Amino acid sequence: MRLLRFCNKYSKVITMKRFRKSKKPLLQIAIIACFMAMSCNNQSSNNQASGILSGDVASKVYVGPGEYDEFYAFMSGGFSGQISVYGLPSGRLLKVIPVFSQDAEKGWGYNEETKPMLNTSYGFIPWDDAHHPELSQTNGETDGRWIFINGNNTPRVARIDLSTFETAEIIELPNSAGNHSSPFTTENTEYVVAGTRFSVPIPQKDVAIESYKEEFKGALSFIKVDEEGHMNIAFQVLLPAFDYDLAHSGKGKSHGWTFFTTYNTEKSHTLKEVNASQNDKDFIAAVNWKLAEKYIAEGKGIDMPAEHVVNRYNEKTHTATSTTVPTVKVLKPEDCPGLVYFLPTPKSPHGVDVDPTGEYIIGSGKLSADLTAHSFTNMLSAIENEEFETTIESVPVLKYDKVIGGVVKKPGLGPLHTEFDDKGNAYTTFFISSDVVKWKVGTWEVLDKVPTYYSVGHLMIPGGDSKKPQGKYMVALNKITKDRYLPTGPEMNHSAQLYDISGDKMQLLLDFPTVGEPHYAQAISADRVQPKSKKFYPLEENEHPYRAMGEKDTRIERDGDVVRIYMTSIRSHFAPDNIEGIKVGDKVYVHLTNLEQDFDVPHGLAIQGARTAELLVMPGQTETMFWEPQREGVYAFYCTDFCSALHQEMQGYIRVSPKNSNPELKWSLGEDDEE
Amino acid sequence: MKKRLPQIFFILGGLFLLTLFFLPLWRITLLAPQYPNGVDMYIFINKIGGSEPGTLQNINILNHYIGMKPIEPDSIPELKILPIVVLVFSGLALIFAFINNKYLFAFWVVLFIIACMIGLYDFYLWEYDYGHNLSDDAPMKFEGESFQPPLIGNKDIINFIAKSWPHWGGYMAMISIFLTATATYLKFKTNETTE
Known part of the structure; x- marks a missing residue:
């Protein structure tokens, strides 16, 4: 390694010297690089990945076998509907957490216990578009309790428990459409917010689309999160029919406020690419959500019929329940003076990001060449002095020059999102010019610029939207992949790039594909999550109504055509493994309890012809497969997760008799071989 | 005070034995690559347990591949007898300390050491039984291989390294022997000088 560093250093020195003298610098570099590559190759053949001119980049992302990454990164899958968990800096995929989409690999949304998680007021929906993971915070710092994520299409917000890395709760948002400005948290996770991207008639009704300006509204939802993490919509604010794009809550001095960007203030309902880009x-x-709490306490909230569901997974019963809530409380600006103000921001602002001090609110006008930073202090005095330009549907519009705090001039094209480090710097993505720009908060000067591959959307710095960023790494989350990896036909996973931002200049370290789209991501120090990670579920705490606490509990019960099989698994057999007395047309529920009490010993269950996914049952857990046998015969079932040396022997048979027969229910394990 | 020393030592020796009710006598650890932290089994005078509630089940799952019978604490009578034995020894130590007779001291020490030897031999017999008395139906059979864990020390058993060493309770019993033996020695010595 030392030799390699010497070689690298030496090659740079030579390169620079020749560069100055030469008239053909590029050719010289190439020749010298080749020479150095040959001469250094022998000494460094065990570490070729570092490349000859790239310094020790490889060692910065190398996490040795059996060693752990420094950060957990939670990347949204975008149109996959899930979250994938990566280790940083290695970029290794640790897990895909199923959230809004059925996941046959894990039985998510297929087994009876998790089907209610995907229930909505429209019924069961097996997919959504998941964009923004948001870690819970305490005192403005990520705390490792939960991560939230939005479902765009059928508006929902999910909460994932970071002790199990499983989705624990999903709440549906009524009066919303395209839940995009979501789910951004307040600094103690008092609320996560959920603004609608598309305005719709509220309440929904059959009206002409042309009546957009008269009939449509935009709803911003404030979801209260209690100590256990349970979510309920505290209130919605009904606003003009704009598109509410992104959000961030204030912190420190601006705690108590949440900021939402808007576009389509033209209130157009067609050809929005042109018509919503005119202003x-x-x-x-x-x-001002603290004021909203006061108005709610004063009874200003209107109870509006708005049926929506709250789905909660219970870790003791290992079962989700879906509950319908009939109404929401709605606040209207005309009844609530001072609740909402509009801050004019150039050209269809996309991201809105609040710096770690809470003073600056950065609006990224995606069709503008500049970045706008509003000052929270200026905003408060503009409100105080009633510096209003106009009023739109009872919402005062503050004067632009009274709220502006600074402008970053021409840093790039198409600014989208900004995150922050712990040294007073900000990093903004530029979609059109495909780069990330580092600039100084307060002086607004551009410090550095690096290309991304290609067309970066969000970026992520661990804690980069909190009060305490950890400015060691930055990840660019890109929309377009093109030639970055070996081609895989027309469709490719989207790419992400990891940069070292600990120095003055950003340095590209790693380029890796992600599951679906890495729309947005958040990362957290492993030490805030790792110690709380559960190894298995204690069997004695299992409260599943159809559990079997041991092999003595296993049995089969028939009630009409409903048959319940209480089955257990332990290395390396199911109990029972010979089952008779099932008939064609029965509704069979196989309740499998995994009796194991050891880390990483799941058992799976698959039954031939069952029109569903496997079960994948964690130690101490009970899961249920629903099976309607269609044909008589004897069907094999087996364990799908390679569990032990005798995994291939972990199998059994179920006999299916004709529909009109009257077979005796029989079940056994290891008995009949004696005869 | 110096005159009282043997008596105090003897009382302490007797009281130290009571720690055996909550400190394990012995620890057997199984190490294999898939078990990076090892599987720890703790043997108490009144129970057999693991580092976690599921450990004993996990050990029995491993053992069933080779046809070893499951370790079921309820079927081991020693776990009911040993607590009484320890209580008796502890009680006798206090009574003998009260009587303060050097021959009773010596008698206790010798008897306790013999009891410990019997205990170890019994432990060996159990280990021999578990290691040799294997089911004919065992899924995996290894000709000529013994699965008996060592009485004390480390041993390779197929893919595992088995480590068997005294644990806190075992050391407490040793301290008890040391204290009572010292007390006896001092008792004999002071008696010689005074007589």
């Missing part, structure tokens, strides 16, 4: 300035909506 020079759209708005950032500043919502």
Whole structure:
């Protein structure tokens, strides 16, 4: 390694010297690089990955076998509907957490216990579009309790428990459409917010689309999160029919406010790419949620019929329940003075990001060449002095020059999102020019610029939207992959790049594909999550109504055509493994309890012809497969997760008799071989 | 005070034995690549347990591949007898300390050491039984291989390294022997000088 560093250093020195003298610098570099590559190759053949001119980049992302990454990164799968968990800096995939989409690999949304998690007021929906993971915070710092994520299409917000890395709760959002400005948290996770991207008639009704300006509204939801993490919609704010794009809550001095970007302040309902891009300035909506709490306490909230569901997974019963809530409380600006203000912001602002001090609210006008930073202090005095440009549907519009705090001039094209480090710097993505720009908060000067591959959307710095960023790494989350990896036909996973941002200049370290789309991501120090990670579920705490606490508990019960099989698994057999007395047309529920009490010993269950996915049951857990046998015969079932040396022997048979027969229910394990 | 020393030592020796009710006598650890932290089994005078509630089940799952019978604490009578034996020894130590007779001291020490030897031999017999008395139906059979864990020390058993060493309770019993033996020695010595 030392030799390699010497070689690298030496090659750089030579390169620089020749560079100055030569008239053909590129050719010289190439020749010298080749020479150095040959001469250094022998000494460094065990570490070729580091490349000859790249310094020790490889060692910065190398996490040795059996060693752990420094950060957990949670990347949204975008249109996959899931979250994938990566280790940083290695970029290794640790797990895909099923959230909004059925996942046959894990039985998520297929087994009876998790089907209610995907229930909505429309019924069961097996997919959604998941965009923004958001870690829970305490005192403005990520705390490793939960991560939230939005479902765009059928508006929902999910909460994932970081002790199990499983989705624990999904709440549906009524009066919303395209739940995009979501689920951004307040600094103690008092709320996660969920603004609608598309305005719709509220309440929904059969009206002409042309009546958009009269009939449509935009709803911003504030979801209360209690100590256990349970979510309930505390209130919705009904606003003009704009598109509410992204959000961030204030922190420190601006705690108590949440900021939402808007576009389509033109209130167009067709050809929005043109018609929603006409105004020079759209708005950032500043919502005073502490005042909203006061208005709710005063009874200003209107109970509006708005059926929606709350789905909760119970870790003791290992079962989800879906509950319908009939109404939401709605606040209207005309009844609630001071609740919302509009801050004019150039050209269809996309991301809105609040710096770690809470003073600056950065609006990224995606069709603008500049970045706008509003000052929270200025905003408060503009409100105080009633510096209003106009009022739109009872919402005062503050004067642009009274709220502006600074402008970053021409840093790039198409600014989208900004995150922060712990040294007073900000990092903004530029979609059109495909780069990330580092700039100084307060002086607004551009410090550095690096290309991304290609067309970066969000970026992520661990804790980069909290009060305490950990500015060691930055990940660019890209929309377009093109030639970055070996081609895989027309469709490719989207790419992400990891940069070292600990120095003055950003340095590209790693380029890796992600599951689906890495729309947005958040990362957290492993030490805030790892110690709490559960190894298995204690069997004695299992409260599943159809559990079997031991092999003595296993049995089969028939009630009409409903048959319940209480089955257990332990290395390396099912109990029972010979089952007779099932008939064609029965509704069979196989309740499998995994009796194991050891880390990483799941058992799976698959039954031939069952029109569903496997079960994958963690130690101490009970899961249920629903099976309607269609044909008489004897069907094999087996364990799908390679569990032990005798995994291939972990199998059994179920006999299916004709529909009109009257077979005796029989079940056994290891008995009949004696005869 | 110096005169009282043997008596105090003897009382302490007797009281130290009571720690055996919550400190394990012995620890057997199984190490294999898939068990990076090892599987620890703790043997108490009144129970057999693991580092976690599921450990004993996990050990029995491993053992069933080679046809070893499951370790079921309820079917081991020693776990009911040993607590009484320890209580008796502890009680006798206190009574003998009260009587303060050097021959009773010596008698206790010798008897306790013999009891410990019997205990170890019994432990060996159990290990021999588990290691040799294997089911004919065992899924995996290894000709000529013994699965008996060592009485004390480390041993390779197929893919595992088995480590068997005294644990806190075992050391407490040793301290008890040391204290009572010292007390007896001092008792004999002071008696010689005074007489």
